Amino acid sequence: MTEGSSNFARHDWDGADARRRLKRRYAANTRLKLYGLSAIVLALGLLAVLLGSLVMTGYKSFVQTHVTFDVYVNPENYDQANPFDSDYRTMIRDSFLKLFPEVPPGPQQRQLFDIPSTGAQLKLREIVAADPSVVGSTIRISVPVSDEFDQFQKGEGSRDAAEDARRVNDRQIVWFDKLAADGKISTPFNWTLFNSADSRFPELAGLKGAIVGTFYLLLVTFVLSFPIGIAAAIYLEEFAPKNKWTDIIEININNLAAVPSIVFGLLALAVFLQTFGLPRSAPLVGGMTIALMTLPTIIIATRAALKAVPPSIREAALGVGASKHQVIIHHVLPLAMPGILTGTIIGMAHAIGETAPLLLIGMNAFMTSASVGILDPATTLPTQIYIWADSPERGFVARTSAAILVLLGFLMLMNGLAIYLRRRLERKW
Amino acid sequence: MSPVTIAFLIILVMTVAGYFIGKSRALHAAGATNERLHSLPSQHAAYLALWVGIPGIMLLLVWLLLQETTIQNIVFAAIPGTLTDGLTDAQRALLISEIVNVHHGRVFQAPRPEVVEGARHYGALVSTAGTALIAAIVAICCAGMSWGWSRIKVHFRARHGVERIMSGFMILCSMIAIFTTIGIVLSLVFETIRFFQMVPVHEFLFGLRWEPQIALRADQVAGQGAFGAVPVFTGTLLIATISLCVAVPIGLFAAIYLVEFADDRVRNVVKPAMELLAGIPTVVYGFFAVLVVSPVLVQAGGAVGLDLPPTLSLVAGLVMGIMIIPFISSMSDDAITAVPRSLKDGSLAMGATKGETITKVLLPAALPGIVGGVLLAASKTLGETMIVVMAAGLIANLTFNPLEGVTTVTVQIVAMLTGDTEFDNPKTLSGFALGFVLFLATLMLNIAALSIVRKYREQYD
Numbered sequence: 001m002t003e004g005s006s007n008f009a010r011h012d013w014d015g016a017d018a019r020r021r022l023k024r025r026y027a028a029n030t031r032l033k034l035y036g037l038s039a040i041v042l043a044l045g046l047l048a049v050l051l052g053s054l055v056m057t058g059y060k061s062f063v064q065t066h067v068t069f070d071v072y073v074n075p076e077n078y079d080q081a082n083p084f085d086s087d088y089r090t091m092i093r094d095s096f097l098k099l100f101p102e103v104p105p106g107p108q109q110r111q112l113f114d115i116p117s118t119g120a121q122l123k124l125r126e127i128v129a130a131d132p133s134v135v136g137s138t139i140r141i142s143v144p145v146s147d148e149f150d151q152f153q154k155g156e157g158s159r160d161a162a163e164d165a166r167r168v169n170d171r172q173i174v175w176f177d178k179l180a181a182d183g184k185i186s187t188p189f190n191w192t193l194f195n196s197a198d199s200r201f202p203e204l205a206g207l208k209g210a211i212v213g214t215f216y217l218l219l220v221t222f223v224l225s226f227p228i229g230i231a232a233a234i235y236l237e238e239f240a241p242k243n244k245w246t247d248i249i250e251i252n253i254n255n256l257a258a259v260p261s262i263v264f265g266l267l268a269l270a271v272f273l274q275t276f277g278l279p280r281s282a283p284l285v286g287g288m289t290i291a292l293m294t295l296p297t298i299i300i301a302t303r304a305a306l307k308a309v310p311p312s313i314r315e316a317a318l319g320v321g322a323s324k325h326q327v328i329i330h331h332v333l334p335l336a337m338p339g340i341l342t343g344t345i346i347g348m349a350h351a352i353g354e355t356a357p358l359l360l361i362g363m364n365a366f367m368t369s370a371s372v373g374i375l376d377p378a379t380t381l382p383t384q385i386y387i388w389a390d391s392p393e394r395g396f397v398a399r400t401s402a403a404i405l406v407l408l409g410f411l412m413l414m415n416g417l418a419i420y421l422r423r424r425l426e427r428k429w
Numbered sequence: 430m431s432p433v434t435i436a437f438l439i440i441l442v443m444t445v446a447g448y449f450i451g452k453s454r455a456l457h458a459a460g461a462t463n464e465r466l467h468s469l470p471s472q473h474a475a476y477l478a479l480w481v482g483i484p485g486i487m488l489l490l491v492w493l494l495l496q497e498t499t500i501q502n503i504v505f506a507a508i509p510g511t512l513t514d515g516l517t518d519a520q521r522a523l524l525i526s527e528i529v530n531v532h533h534g535r536v537f538q539a540p541r542p543e544v545v546e547g548a549r550h551y552g553a554l555v556s557t558a559g560t561a562l563i564a565a566i567v568a569i570c571c572a573g574m575s576w577g578w579s580r581i582k583v584h585f586r587a588r589h590g591v592e593r594i595m596s597g598f599m600i601l602c603s604m605i606a607i608f609t610t611i612g613i614v615l616s617l618v619f620e621t622i623r624f625f626q627m628v629p630v631h632e633f634l635f636g637l638r639w640e641p642q643i644a645l646r647a648d649q650v651a652g653q654g655a656f657g658a659v660p661v662f663t664g665t666l667l668i669a670t671i672s673l674c675v676a677v678p679i680g681l682f683a684a685i686y687l688v689e690f691a692d693d694r695v696r697n698v699v700k701p702a703m704e705l706l707a708g709i710p711t712v713v714y715g716f717f718a719v720l721v722v723s724p725v726l727v728q729a730g731g732a733v734g735l736d737l738p739p740t741l742s743l744v745a746g747l748v749m750g751i752m753i754i755p756f757i758s759s760m761s762d763d764a765i766t767a768v769p770r771s772l773k774d775g776s777l778a779m780g781a782t783k784g785e786t787i788t789k790v791l792l793p794a795a796l797p798g799i800v801g802g803v804l805l806a807a808s809k810t811l812g813e814t815m816i817v818v819m820a821a822g823l824i825a826n827l828t829f830n831p832l833e834g835v836t837t838v839t840v841q842i843v844a845m846l847t848g849d850t851e852f853d854n855p856k857t858l859s860g861f862a863l864g865f866v867l868f869l870a871t872l873m874l875n876i877a878a879l880s881i882v883r884k885y886r887e888q889y890d
Contacts, residue, residue, distance in 0.1 A: 029784030036686025039679045040699055043754050047706050050751075053721045054713075228602045235599035252606040258805065258875040259868065260812020262839050263613060266864040269846060270616030277497065292609050299606075325592045353710025356814035356839070360846050382712045382815075389716045389819060397720070404713050411708060 220287020301343020671746025
C-alpha cells in the first residue's frame with residue numbers, strides 16, 4: 001500500500017469529528033444565506049420606510065381645509081377706477097367678523113380673523129374681476145383656512161396639549177369648532193396644489209410653476225439631446241474608423257457619464273451664464289445643462305439598439321444598391337427606434353430628478369407665477385422640493401412630501417412608459 | 430412676435446419652399462434632357478433645402494450671440510464721458526443694466542437724463558437690429574437658394590452632397606462630448622487660477638481653517654476670510670466613508686443572495702425594487718434625511734445622554750449609504766455573474782457547499798470587479814450634492830467624529846455659488862477651486878475603476 005492510500009484509509013468519513021465539521025460547514029452556509037437575506041430585507045425595509053414616511057406626511061396635503069361664508073361686496077370699499085386695488089381685505093374682514101358678533105374688537109378680532117387665509121382677498125378679487133356686477137350684493141365664497149388651522153383640522157398637534165404648546169389658542173379652537181358645527185368647514189381636494197404657483201403661505205402654495213418649469217426644461221433637454229445623441233451614436237457605431245480620435249471620443253463619453261452633476265452646474269455657470277450671457281434661472285439654460293448630462297445615456301442606449309439590429313438587414317439593403325446612409329436612415333434606424341426611445345425615456349426620467357446643477361444656475365428662485373417661456377425664470381419640481389424643504393412653516397413639510405409624491409408619480413409614469421414600449425415594440429431576431 | 434421668432438419662421442418656410450423648388454427643378458432638368466437623374470429628386474430637394482436652412486440657422490445663432498453685447502457697447506460708447514470715466518467693470522455692468530431696465534420700463538426712481546437718453550438710444554438700436562436681422566436672414570436664405578438652384582443638374586451628385594453634410598453633422602455631434610470635457614476643464618481651470626491669484630495654493634491645500642465669510646461690500650462686518658480647505662476635504666471623506674461602510678456590506682450580501690441563493694420569484698420582486706431605490710432623485714433622499722433620519726438619531730442620542738447636533742455627519746452618511754446600496758449591489762451582481770461557470774461547477778463538484786463556493790471561489794475571482802464597483806460608488810459619494818446640502822452642516826469642523834457636524838466640498842460649492850454671484854472675489858471663486866479638486870478626484874477614481882474592471886474582464890474573455 002502506498003503512503004497516500006493509507007492516509008485515505010485512516011480518514012473517518014462518518015465519525016463524530018467529521019459530522020461536527022460537516023455541521024459547521026453547513027452552518028456557515030446557512031449563515032451566509034441569512035446575511036444575504038437580511039441585507040435584502042434591510043434594503044427593502046429602508047425603501048418602505050422612505051416611501052411610507054413620505055406618504056404619511058404627504059397624503060394630507062392633497063386635501064385642503066376650506067371655510068365657507070357669505071361676503072357682502074361692499075361698494076364703499078370698491079374702487080370703480082381701479083378695481084384691482086380695491087380694499088377686498090376689509091370686505092372679507094367685515095363679513096367674516098359678522099359670523100361672530102359677540103367677539104369684541106381688538107386683539108380678539110385679530111385672532112378670529114387669523115382663521116381665513118390671506119388668499120381670501122385674492123379669491124374675492126378674482127370673482128369681482130370676472131363679474132363686476134356682484135358689487136353691492138352678497139356672495140357665498142369658500143376660501144382656504146390659514147395653515148395653522150389647516151394643520152389643526154388635520155389633527156396635527158393634540159387639542160389637549162398645553163395652550164402655549166399649540167399654534168392655535170383655546171378661544172380660536174372654540175370659534176373653529178363652532179364654524180365646523182355650523183357646517184362651514186369642508187375639506188375638498190386641494191386643487192391649489194396643482195393650479196397655483198409658489199407662495200409664502202403654505203395654504204396658497206402650489207406646484208404649477210414647478211410643473212410648467214419642469215416641462216419646459218425637459219422639452220429643451222429632449223430637443224437637444226435626442227437628435228444630437230442619435231447622430232453621435234450613429235457616427236460612432238456605423239461610420240467611425242477605429243483610430244485615436246474615436247477612442248478619445250469614446251473615453252470622453254464614458255467619463256462624462258461619471259462626472260458629478262454639480263460640475264455640470266459649474267460649467268453652466270461659467271460658460272452659459274458668464275460667457276454667453278444667457279438669462280439666469282431660465283429653463284433654456286437648465287435644459288442645455290441637463291442635455292449635456294443626458295447625452296452619454298442616450299448615446300450608449302442608441303449604440304446598443306443599433307448593435308442589436310442584425311447584419312443581414314444591412315447586407316440586404318446594401319445588396320440592392322442602397323448607399324450606407326440610406327441603409328441606416330431607411331432600415332437600421334427605424335428598427336432600432338424602440339430601443340432608442342426606451343433609453344431616451346429612461347434618460348429623461350433621470351433628468352427630471354436632477355437638482356444640484358439647477359441650484360447653481362438659479363432655478364431655485366422664488367416664483368409666484370408660472371413662467372410662460374423657456375427664457376423666463378422658473379423652478380422645477382426638484383428645486384421646488386428643495387425650496388419647500390428649507391421653509392420653516394409646518395404646512396410646507398406636508399407640501400414637500402406631497403411634491404415628492406407628485407415627482408415620484410411622474411417618474412413612475414415615465415419608467416412605466418419605457419417598460420411598456422420595450423415589451424410592446426421590442427423584437428427578438 | 431419678436432424679430433427672432435419671425436426670422437426663425439422665415440427660415441422654416443423658406444427651407445420647406447426650397448425642398449419643393451429643388452424637387453421640381455430636378456424633375457424639370459430630367460424632363461428637358463430626357464436623361465436619368467444621377468440622384469433621386471428627393472435628394473436634390475433635400476440638397477437645396479439644406480442650402481437654405483443651414484446658413485439661415487447659423488446666421489441667426491451668431492446674430493443672437495453678438496447682438497446684445499454689440500448694442501450695449503455702442504450705447505455705452507455714446508454716453509457722455511462724465512458718467513463713464515473711471516468705472517470698474519462691475520459699475521459698468523450696473524449702468525448698462527440700469528439703461529436696459531429703463532428701456533423695458535422697469536423704473537423704481539426717476540432715472541438720470543443721461544440714462545434716459547441711453548435707453549432711448551438702446552431702444553432705437555434694438556428695433557433697427559430687428560429689422561436688419563430679418564433682412565439679413567431673407568438675403569442669406571435667398572443666396573443659399575440661388576446657389577443650390579444653380580447646382581441642380583441632371584448629372585449633379587446631390588446624394589453625395591447631402592450625405593456629406595449629414596456625416597459632417599454626425600461628426601460634429603459626436604465631438605460634443607469632447608467639447609463638454611474641454612469646457613468643463615477650461616472653465617474650472619480659469620476660475621481656479623484666478624482664485625489662486627488671490628489665495629495662495631498652499632493655504633488652500635494645507636490650511637486648516639475654512640471661513641469664507643468675507644466682506645463683499647466695504648461697509649460689511651465680516652471676518653478676514655480663511656480658505657484652508659483641509660476641513661472641507663476631511664468632512665467629505667468622513668461622510669463618504671460612513672456611506673461606504675453602510676452600503677458595501679449590505680449591497681454585497683444582497684448581491685450574493687440574489688445571484689446564488691434566491692430563486693427566480695424572489696429575484697423578480699427584489700430586482701425591480703432595487704431599481705426603484707436607484708431611481709429615486711437625491712433631493713428626495715435629502716428630505717428623508719431631514720424629515721426622518723435626523724430626528725430619530727438625535728432622539729436616540731438624547732436617550733443615551735448625548736447632545737447631538739441635527740446636522741451630524743452620521744445622518745448624511747447613512748442616507749447616502751442607502752442611496753448607493755442598489756449601485757453596489759448591481760455592480761457586485763455583474764461581477765459575480767461574470768465569473769466563468771466552470772470555476773463554480775468545479776468547486777461544487779469537489780463537494781464544497783454553496784457558501785464555500787462563494788467565499789472561496791467566486792468572490793476572490795470577482796474581487797477586481799467588485800473593487801471597481803466600490804471605487805465608482807466612492808466617486809459617486811464624493812460628488813453627491815443634494816443629500817449633504819440638505820442634511821450636513823455649513824461649518825467646517827476638522828473632525829473624524831461621526832456625531833459632529835461637518836461640511837463637504839459640494840455643500841461649500843452650492844453655498845458659495847447660489848444667489849447672484851460676481852466673479853471678482855475669492856469667496857465665489859473658491860467654489861470653482863473646490864469644483865476642480867472634486868472633478869480631478871472623481872476622474873481619477875473613475876479611470877482607476879474602469880481600468881480595473883477592463884483588466885478583469887480581459888482575464889476571463
